[in-house]
Amino acid sequence: MKVTLFATCMVDLFQGNVGKATVEVLERLGCEIDFPEAQTCCGQPAYNSGYVEETKAAMKKMIQAFEHAEYIVCPSGSCAYFFKEYPHVFKDDPVWKPKAQALADKTYEFTQFIVEVLKVKDVGARLNGKATYHTSCHMTRLLGVKEPPMELLKHVKGLEFTELPNKEQCCGFGGTFAVKMPDISEQMVDEKVEHVEETGAEYLVGADAACLMNIGGRINREGKNIKVMHIAEVLNSR
Amino acid sequence: MAMKIGTGEFNDRVGTGIKDSFMRGAVSSAQERFQSRRLSAAEELGNWEDWRSHGEEIRQHVLENLDYYLYQLSENVSKRGGHVFFAQTAEEASEYIKNVVEKKEAKKIVKSKSMVTEEINLNAALEEAGCDVIETDLGEYILQVDDHEPPSHIVVPALHKNRQQIRDVFKEKHGYDKSDEPEELALHAREKLRQEYLNADVGITGCNFAIAETGSVTLVTNEGNADLVMALPKTQITVMGMERLVPTFEEMEVLVSLLTRSAVGQKLTSYITTVTGPKEEGDVDGPEEFHLVVVDNGRSGILGGEFQSVLQCIRCAACVNACPVYRHVGGHSYGSIYSGPIGAVLSPLLGGYDDFKELPYASTLCGACTEACPVKIPLHELLHKHRQVIVEKEGRAPVSEKLLMKAYAFGASSPSLFKFATKIAPTVTSPFTDGDKITKGPGPLKAWTNIRDFPAPNKENFRDWFKNRPKGGAN
């Protein structure tokens, strides 16, 4: 199966290890990966800050970059959701609306793709230790992907899973929110880290690089002994 | 107390809120209790999404036909002998009510909880006219006795206060000498308020839902205070936001079911009361005179525009109880009588961007509010819409942000430039990196790195790795 990787700017620039794990897991499941070099960023940071018109140029570039794809797979729930939002953004544009719709229709979040399209629940991964999982807001509420990551983690050998208290609560990232409202964001991420600690988990797993950068950044700054891993990295462990 | 409450800048208010550890403890535990009750009340129905969709279709239909239903409502109120006054502005509404009160030579007025009367600053107008105005909802009564402190939650106004504080207020103002047990505090309020009801000349209520077909108004409480406000004084004045109505009893019951489950997780609250006009001939209790004041106060400006769906709101505060930002900053930080996500959407619309331009940014757009809303208002989308208006129509975004966003948009719309950025990022950021992280970022990154690390850009470029890796699965 031919899969086109939408790596996200976050992974492309800062979290190459997540990109690598994504590619390796999918290849091991028999996918042929293609990476369009013309991809940039989905545009969400500027869009969410209210710069809708300015973001459209970047969105059009992304539509073009992925026009050829059969399946688009993205290791970030929030960015995958944002592709799904494109038709809404271009709703009054007769030229770009159908293109945006086509893009949205073939976009899948990484775990969703594995479970719903490849119909695989056990990818043969092994990771020893206790883990908890952060359910990212955009992934669960806006994209509506709740079960697939759980299904996949359940089948990782050696992994003991423990549920995160108040798991539905936002980690306080919110794109530019983290720098526009830093005091509130700090309270939110601190509460999230507290809950992670309560679980006694060694690993905090998530399916959204942005949330993990926020929670992980705080965990590291506080010197906590918790390893933050993207779910692709967990599924790539053996 | 009008829309705007408190003083100072948004950030200062937030700072005060964050430091108030009692308030934060109270808010977070209240949120958790409300949330779990709301979820189980929704779950036991088994088809909650259908309920939400039904609530949404009813509210949308009413808004689309608002002129017709308000006409029908006013006709039916009038037929039952009630008076209807349509007020375009807060001042018109207050003025009318003041006139009624003066004509009745009223000295004492009892009120049941109403956000719209707060909005039009009614109490101040009535006190100016020499009236003694008494709030009868327990939470509002406590705040009123405490020198008119503003509410911090639209359902539980005194959520930010603890029992010791309440005891001290009663002690200082009333010479209360009993314990700080909630039962005893409530009993004190009961005894005080019972006399007030019996001696009041005028009762003023808000309106949860008016019913067009019958000219009725429905009030929802647990305490029963609205019932006494409506049963004992000789004159009743009900003030409603112009959108708070339904076609018939049958839609009223659906929305009441959504309201009580979403607000407090109850199937129904203890008292839901529908009154129609003044008392009938021969009736002993109930008002001799009934006035309905229908208030616009900025709502028509929302109608017909991109924010229209916010008028679907039934004031249940489910969004407030779900909001992670409200959780940490509390109600007073919003600087508006309407707090939480609904407040962040509604306050700038009714009160203007001058006072409330920060509120749409006090959200991570996490969508918890939208998910909680029983009438499916897309709250996080409306918050985003505000940001768009602030940036694109109002031109109020800070210059530094505009430049940054322009640069970002330029970079993201140029694949070659973006690719170049992935290559040079490690070099450009090297002065700030410390191993694999940035701990003291420049410019806007500083607000991030003040409290957390930021990852240093990939040393090995992901794109290069992808091109050069051994194909076919790395085992």
Added chain:
Amino acid sequence: MNGTIQNRDAFLGHIANRLGRERKTSVERPKWKYNPQDEVLKNATQDELVEVLKEQCKNIHTNFVLSNSKDLTESIKKVVNEYGGGPIVAWKDERFDQFGLTNLMNKEWPESGVDLHFWDHTKGKENIDKANYANVGITVSDVTLAESGTAVLFSSKDKGRTVSFLPATSIVLIPKSTIVPRMTQAARIISEKVRSGETVASCINFITGPSNSADIEMILVVGVHGPIKATYIIVEDM
């Protein structure tokens, strides 16, 4: 006499204008797409509804008494005694006679010194004074909602609104025949009356247990403005 209506035309004209159309002079009440309220307790028998009501009473701090016509007198006496006896205020309601309570209310109580006042509109304000000092208020439910445990009371001149509010405790007689699944059926009963030309009662109370508040530290206090205790006595009338 009709009441006054002020500022209506300008106000409604402005609304129509904002909605981008002329004023509407008639609107058909739509056939709604969703009707989830019809599903609740759909095919429940009257006995099943009694059971649902009984269970719900536990949630609403309300004492539930099942009674047949023979022991109704004893049941009421028992509850009144438990509440500390009179003074009592009750509606002047022909249903008390139908339920065989004439002897108790008109003879036994007055003769044994229990102060019982029937709400009588010819006595004017005295009714309110009596209700304010009463220990027990007795009313009869017109429609009863099993799901929520709610008694629906239609006020009229000899059925004062405040009988269920001012006394310290409240007893509501629930004729078994008045029990319906939920508020939906009550709303329909009222709507049908309205559409057949009946005047809707100036006050309809949907009462669900005693008065309560959680305004102080979210701790439930039962009995704030209205009754502190409530009992429903189910009367077998079918």
